[in-house]
Amino acid sequence: MSENVVILMLAVSTFLGALGLIALLWGVKTGQFDDQSKFIDAARYDNEEDLRDAAMMDKKKKEHERKKKKEHERKKNYMPAD
Amino acid sequence: MQLGAQKIYIKEAYLAEIACTHCNLKFDESVMITEEQNNKKLFFCCKGCQGVYHLLESEGLDTFYDKLGDTPLQPATQSTDDLGKFDLEGFKNKYITTYEDGLCEINLIIEGIHCSACVWLNEKVLHKTDGIIEASINYTNNKARVIWDPEEIKLSKIIETIRSIGYNAYPYDPTLQEERANKTKKEYYSRILVGVFGTMNIMWIAIAHYAGYFTGMQQGFKDILNVAEFILATPVLFYSGWIFFRGAYYGFKNHIVNMDTLVSSGAVSAYIYSIYAMVTQRGEVYFDSVVMIITFVLVGKYLEVLSKKHAVDTLDGIMGSTPTEVTTLKEGIKSLVSVENVKVGDIIELKPGEKVVIDGVVTSGQGSFDESSLTGENEPVYKQKGDEILSGSICLDSVVHYEASKDASHSLLTSIVNLLEESITKKPHIEQLANTISGYFSSIILIIALLTFAGWYLWNGNFEMALIVGISVIVIACPCALGLATPMATLVGISIAAKRGILFKEATFLETMAKSNLLALDKTGTITEGKPSVVKSELFEGFDPALLLALVNTSNHPVSKGIASYLQKTYDVLDPLPLEEIKSIEAKGIEARYQGGKLLGGNTALLKASGIQIDDSSENSLFFFAIDNRLVARFELTDTIRNGAKEAITQIQALGIKVVMLTGDHEQSALKVARAVGIDDVHAKLLPQEKSSLIKTFQGNGDVVVMVGDGINDAIALASSNIAIAMGQGADVAINVSDVVLLDEKPQSIYEAYKISRRTFRAVKENLGFSLLYNVIAVPLAVMGFVNPLIAALSMSLSSLVVVGNSMRIKMLKFKDENEKGIKKQ
Numbered sequence: 001m002s003e004n005v006v007i008l009m010l011a012v013s014t015f016l017g018a019l020g021l022i023a024l025l026w027g028v029k030t031g032q033f034d035d036q037s038k039f040i041d042a043a044r045y046d047n048e049e050d051l052r053d054a055a056m057m058d059k060k061k062k063e064h065e066r067k068k069k070k071e072h073e074r075k076k077n078y079m080p081a082d
Numbered sequence: 083m084q085l086g087a088q089k090i091y092i093k094e095a096y097l098a099e100i101a102c103t104h105c106n107l108k109f110d111e112s113v114m115i116t117e118e119q120n121n122k123k124l125f126f127c128c129k130g131c132q133g134v135y136h137l138l139e140s141e142g143l144d145t146f147y148d149k150l151g152d153t154p155l156q157p158a159t160q161s162t163d164d165l166g167k168f169d170l171e172g173f174k175n176k177y178i179t180t181y182e183d184g185l186c187e188i189n190l191i192i193e194g195i196h197c198s199a200c201v202w203l204n205e206k207v208l209h210k211t212d213g214i215i216e217a218s219i220n221y222t223n224n225k226a227r228v229i230w231d232p233e234e235i236k237l238s239k240i241i242e243t244i245r246s247i248g249y250n251a252y253p254y255d256p257t258l259q260e261e262r263a264n265k266t267k268k269e270y271y272s273r274i275l276v277g278v279f280g281t282m283n284i285m286w287i288a289i290a291h292y293a294g295y296f297t298g299m300q301q302g303f304k305d306i307l308n309v310a311e312f313i314l315a316t317p318v319l320f321y322s323g324w325i326f327f328r329g330a331y332y333g334f335k336n337h338i339v340n341m342d343t344l345v346s347s348g349a350v351s352a353y354i355y356s357i358y359a360m361v362t363q364r365g366e367v368y369f370d371s372v373v374m375i376i377t378f379v380l381v382g383k384y385l386e387v388l389s390k391k392h393a394v395d396t397l398d399g400i401m402g403s404t405p406t407e408v409t410t411l412k413e414g415i416k417s418l419v420s421v422e423n424v425k426v427g428d429i430i431e432l433k434p435g436e437k438v439v440i441d442g443v444v445t446s447g448q449g450s451f452d453e454s455s456l457t458g459e460n461e462p463v464y465k466q467k468g469d470e471i472l473s474g475s476i477c478l479d480s481v482v483h484y485e486a487s488k489d490a491s492h493s494l495l496t497s498i499v500n501l502l503e504e505s506i507t508k509k510p511h512i513e514q515l516a517n518t519i520s521g522y523f524s525s526i527i528l529i530i531a532l533l534t535f536a537g538w539y540l541w542n543g544n545f546e547m548a549l550i551v552g553i554s555v556i557v558i559a560c561p562c563a564l565g566l567a568t569p570m571a572t573l574v575g576i577s578i579a580a581k582r583g584i585l586f587k588e589a590t591f592l593e594t595m596a597k598s599n600l601l602a603l604d605k606t607g608t609i610t611e612g613k614p615s616v617v618k619s620e621l622f623e624g625f626d627p628a629l630l631l632a633l634v635n636t637s638n639h640p641v642s643k644g645i646a647s648y649l650q651k652t653y654d655v656l657d658p659l660p661l662e663e664i665k666s667i668e669a670k671g672i673e674a675r676y677q678g679g680k681l682l683g684g685n686t687a688l689l690k691a692s693g694i695q696i697d698d699s700s701e702n703s704l705f706f707f708a709i710d711n712r713l714v715a716r717f718e719l720t721d722t723i724r725n726g727a728k729e730a731i732t733q734i735q736a737l738g739i740k741v742v743m744l745t746g747d748h749e750q751s752a753l754k755v756a757r758a759v760g761i762d763d764v765h766a767k768l769l770p771q772e773k774s775s776l777i778k779t780f781q782g783n784g785d786v787v788v789m790v791g792d793g794i795n796d797a798i799a800l801a802s803s804n805i806a807i808a809m810g811q812g813a814d815v816a817i818n819v820s821d822v823v824l825l826d827e828k829p830q831s832i833y834e835a836y837k838i839s840r841r842t843f844r845a846v847k848e849n850l851g852f853s854l855l856y857n858v859i860a861v862p863l864a865v866m867g868f869v870n871p872l873i874a875a876l877s878m879s880l881s882s883l884v885v886v887g888n889s890m891r892i893k894m895l896k897f898k899d900e901n902e903k904g905i906k907k908q
């Protein structure tokens with residue numbers, strides 16, 4: 001076994017582990033681990049319906065943004081008659 | 083609160099066998115609303131549950147019941163009409179955040195959640211509501227964050243939606259403490275993740291390392307492993323270990339040498355030594371011990387942060403349930419005024435069920451008030467014109483007008499919450515033995531290391547050699563056994579205590595408790611059961627237990643409940659009887675009709691008013707039962723002392739601990755109980771903050787105080803004591819601010835807690851003594867330059883094993899009752 005093989009093994013495995021670590025840290029930062037019980041309990045009800053629900057909420061949000069944008073543009077285009 | 087309601091229902095349903103389709107509570111078939119649907123019979127306990135069931139079904143959410151299983155819920159209550167307050171300006175300023183894009187955000191606490199199915203249902207319903215942009219509910223503390231578009235939906239409508247499915251919601255202000263606590267928690271989480279990752283990976287590289295050390299390894303491979311360990315250890319030391327550097331820095335600024343100093347100096351010196359060994363290719367690296375120390379001590383610190391957060395959660399609960407607006411009367415005109423704007427002298431109207439937020443004096447009307455959150459006594463207090471009303475009490479049965487005698491910020495309730503908040507963050511700190519010792523220890527080791535370096539350098543003039551020996555002193559003295567001494571012993575102590583129904587929330591509490599010399603006990607609910615029970619009964623001709631049971635079951639008064647539980651215990655099966663024209667008479671009793679006969683149950687005043695001759699001489703509470711104005715039964719009730727209270731208190735006093743009693747009750751009944759259990763020092767008629775200031779006085783005299791209590795009224799006193807013990811059935815706030823919880827509520831457990839903590843503390847001292855002895859032997863060897871990695875590894879693991887073994891000896895601790903059994907067996 002040459003030294004290069006050992007270096008390669010160490011580098012690859014540590015790198016893979018580090019990817020997992022970075023994913024976890026990202027999860028902590030974005031608040032995904034704030035609720036301990038959710039891990040266990042929410043998983044039981046996780047199904048297609050919830051996915052549809054999430055999509056629906058997303059749509060609602062986008063709709064609101066679009067509405068605001070329109071209003072904003074209307075305000076911008078409004079020129080008081082002088 | 084919700085749990086209490088549930089218990090009553092379950093208790094009253096002792097005969098019943100059919101479960102409500104919605105809430106799963108069991109009732110007798112005859113009292114339930116039945117309904118036929120698709121050839122399936124449905125049963126409901128009340129209109130509320132029926133309404134919720136049909137609402138969920140029509141919304142297609144009835145899969146909720148499959149998810150729920152047979153978990154009982156709180157029965158759905160019909161909504162009250164206080165929804166208007168959610169759209170008021172004062173409320174908006176206090177709780178709602180408005181974003182630039184016009185969206186609003188509020189944080190709510192959802193009441194009535196029992197299981198994860200409830201969370202699912204609430205989230206689902208909120209998601210389906212138009213205008214709600216985002217809604218998420220925390221499974222752990224039932225707090226919700228809702229973002230909505232105020233142009234599409236009003237907040238009152240959102241609250242109404244939650245109420246319509248049988249839950250309740252009230253707002254809280256998360257900026258108070260929660261955000262800060264959450265931030266620290268996240269920070270620790272990230273640091274621990276990095277620490278654990280580094281430690282795990284270095285461990286398996288270290289295995290290769292050690293194998294190589296014993297069987298021989300080429301220098302080339304060794305270098306590779308060294309560099310890999312170095313790369314992994316660096317982020318752990320500087321990112322995860324940052325907390326210790328910070329602690330050591332603050333300690334340095336205040337001229338204190340603490341555990342942080344020892345951990346950081348040990349880790350840094352081992353790290354530098356290892357880099358030196360790696361670069362010069364001489365000696366062994368110690369990166370594995372660097373990361374181990376950092377990670378283990380960090381996890382211990384994190385557990386402390388966790389327990390602090392729980393207390394914060396309940397505080398929000400108290401504040402959220404208080405009204406933000408009150409109804410004031412000015413020249414006959416009623417108006418809703420924000421609590422902050424009420425001035426002294428304003429007339430305020432209280433409706434039944436409302437919580438008082440401002441102190442005052444009654445000007446008109448009369449009624450019963452529940453003051454249990456202030457005095458701990460469950461019995462309602464009757465108030466009429468001229469009597470003082472304290473905030474925090476709840477108006478039970480009538481409309482009362484009163485004049486504000488203080489403004490909101492000076493009222494009792496606000497000052498209690500403020501005090502509580504302060505007490506949690508400023509808990510008196512008792513210096514832990516391990517901390518003190520490690521302080522001295524680390525200064526001495528650092529000095530010895532310096533002297534060693536100087537000595538070797540002067541003696542043989544070889545700088546490099548002197549440096550290696552100097553650092554090896556710090557490495558071998560690395561606080562392995564010292565660091566384990568306390569955690570190992572306390573871990574065993576905590577697990578023994580938990581097996582006996584005593585939950586210590588944090589390991590360090592064992593040590594503080596062992597040092598305590600004063601025990602303060604609350605009366606109601608701690609020494610006594612906290613509810614009246616029948617001690618004497620006189621029955622006359624014509625007495626029918628089933629009739630009396632039906633009568634007392636119509637009332638929630640503690641005396642009625644005491645009678646009901648006595649009847650159920652004494653008589654096997656009693657059929658429920660339908661009563662008519664049930665009337666409860668304010669602060670006196672109950673009146674009803676059964677098959678034309680007039681039933682009367684209540685106190686002396688009620689029966690005297692009906693002209694019935696009775697014997698009213700007794701020091702206990704009395705309850706009379708009359709049929710058609712003829713007395714048929716007389717009961718004497720009193721709050722009974724818990725089993726074994728006297729013995730436990732005598733045993734505790736025998737340990738050399740002073741026992742005092744603090745109570746909100748009258749002097750007379752306090753003295754009676756104190757005499758019965760053998761307490762000489764009694765402080766009666768205390769308000770919550772007076773209890774707390776009394777405890778502070780004790781502490782000022784140099785006493786280490788353990789306080790035992792169960793109610794909201796004890797919460798501040800509990801929070802300001804050195805160790806707070808709560809009864810397992812006590813109020814949520816009391817349990818959350820406490821350090822120790824007694825699950826079985828036995829007074830004997832207080833004595834056991836003392837014994838376990840004292841035994842554990844002895845083991846801690848033994849462990850510390852041993853690890854110091856180890857250092858006394860190992861450090862001189864290191865000073866003389868005899869230490870090689872083999873000796874270091876062996877002695878370190880041996881010393882740790884001794885500490886672990888000694889801690890296991892705590893398990894042999896015997897309690898008195900077990901000893902007696904043992905003797906009998908022999």
